Amino acid sequence: MSEEMWVVRAGERARYVEEFLNGSYIAVHFTDVAPDDLRLTDEADLKARASSPAETAYARQLVSFGYRIEVGDLVIVPRLTKGHRDYLVARVVGAYEYTPDAPQSGPHRRRVEWLGRFLRDDISEAAANTMGSLSTVFRPTAVEAEFRGLLTALAPISDAAIAATRSQPSHAPTPSAALAPTAAVTSKPDNTSRPTSVAQLDIDVDERGRARITCPYPALVMEQTPRHVDLGRDWAGVPGIYVLTGTELQQSSSRTGHERTLTTTLIVRPWAYVGLSEDFFGRLSSHRQSKPEWRRALLVRSGGQPFSSDDIKYLEERVHAVLADTDEVALDQSKPRGNLSARPRNPALLDACANSVVAVLRLTGTLI
Template sequence: MSDEMWVVRAGLKARFAQEFIDNSYVAINFVDFAPDDLARTDEEKIKARVTSPVNRSHATQLISFGYRISVGDIVIVPRLTATNRDYLVARVTGPYQHIPDAPLSGPHRRAVEWLGRFQRDDISEAAANTMGSLSTVFRPTAVEAEFRGFLTALEPLTPNGASQRPTSTPTTLRAHEAPEVRIAPAPRPRAVAQLDIELDGQGRARISCPHPALAMEQTPRHVDPGSDWAGVPGIYVLTGTDLQQSSARTGNERTLTTTLIVRPWAYVGLSEDFLGRLSSHRQSKPEWRRALLVRSGGQQQFSSDDIKYLEHKVHAVLEETGEVLLAQTTPRGNLSAKPRFPSMLDDCADTVVAVLRLTGTLI
């Protein structure tokens, strides 16, 4: 059973929260962008509709709701209204559904089982700031560990869903009732990677993987790639961190509290001239910290179509993690690539992301 954690908003000012509670589902709208049944299309066709940054945001959220959320996942629904200041917690119990004549909450729906709630006053300011995201559907990755700490002692929902804190300390749920608290697993099985790593005197990490056959090098921003990277086709991933700052006044003395949220970001590209490309990116890209260079580790180099496919696949796997900001547009132009061994390149993409985790690029 999956156990990812998601946030799904119940409309402006939680206007649909009671509808969600009464009917045991969560839903989203976005009918101006996607009124049709997501089960009758696929992710790439949804992405192909994007014509603006707003469309891109809608596409990302629809893909998460329609294709990423799984049965067994935990859903948090903020309910911050004049009468309630809490977060509703549910477990997804059914697959994506499209309801043609749905109410204003939207036709895109997931059946859920309500588990309880926890209070807004009990969470940290960092968590409150994360939940202040404008997105309707997102993963609260930065504060997931904090939220999972609430799952074994949720306050029950009353029949009408009212939020009323018990007069006594909440009773911990019995073992068979409590949702299991654990680190969420990867959304799908990934290829096992066995790596050999060698660090040189300038900080370059030379990484090789026998299966799939890959040669990689992680190079600090201020260091050029090794000479053996000249004139070989491959892909690269630039990595850095994005700082999000928010301030709030709290307490009787109106103390100003500033919170910094650090999130990793990445940029995926392809090249046959790594030295020239990274030199250019030092001038044109945001303040990236490291570059992971990737090429074939076998006797046969990657073809042009191979690296186009691999660039797109690595971007997709990074996007699937929900852990990294990807500001660039999905490289859709590479969908027409005809790689020689796509299944092998799929394993390569998983291995690249495994290396990024190993080196601390992803949280």
């Protein structure tokens, strides 16, 4: 079986990337969930420790880092800093390690062998959006084929980094010449031949008509719920946005013929209202009283690290804008201009989220 591919971030804004390079390892923190050695626990216990949506996301990433990543797997570490705009590639050469007196990068480690790097300009916009995920540890499944195509033309990281890497003992099979860190860049990959990112949705519908929709990229969890059905309990205290949908009747009248007969046509048009919330239960309960038009609600939250307050403000504005641009739906609200001042962590990723939300609305028949 071929090696798996992972992305592991070197902290916020790649602050630990030099530490990773010099030490020939990757590391994560998440000590709020796991301050101890992961070898002394198991996946079930680790997940059971989580007491909030954020901790659930952290536990899931720790499971990947400690139990899923294997020796021989490939790891991409983004290095988007003031001095660099590239991605570092390494091969995992050691099992999980726990370092009690570790620096700020975290006590959970894996030894790696650095192979090379590729530039931000070498990848497609879809790939760049994938790398902008809010998660620290994840698999770039949607664009993995594109990244694997870049492995045959990696540029050296630096002479010093290569020398340090070669001095480390390797417990993995020797990489092929195509993956060696000294491989020269023979040609820039052809952007026109790259595969496009295809959204894959998993949809489960329960006996009450609630549809749970999960999307791996961008990582989203959605639930479409009929007006009269209560939400799933896992939506309590979760930041996200929602789209209320229904229909409205529009009347069009005209006179035709010599007798000027009045003809009236009733037009059924989709109707929507976009909002944000950190308390979906309270917000939808209020809308049941104040907005009789809606029939279904689509709830949206992050499938990885929870959205921040600015994230959901930005996403609300973007979903509203995308719906308005379709000219297919009546929006019972003005554009949420107050959210234009939001400072989200990854606008490009949230733009992709907005497009996915509207695609789901089309899929479920909300947009005709």
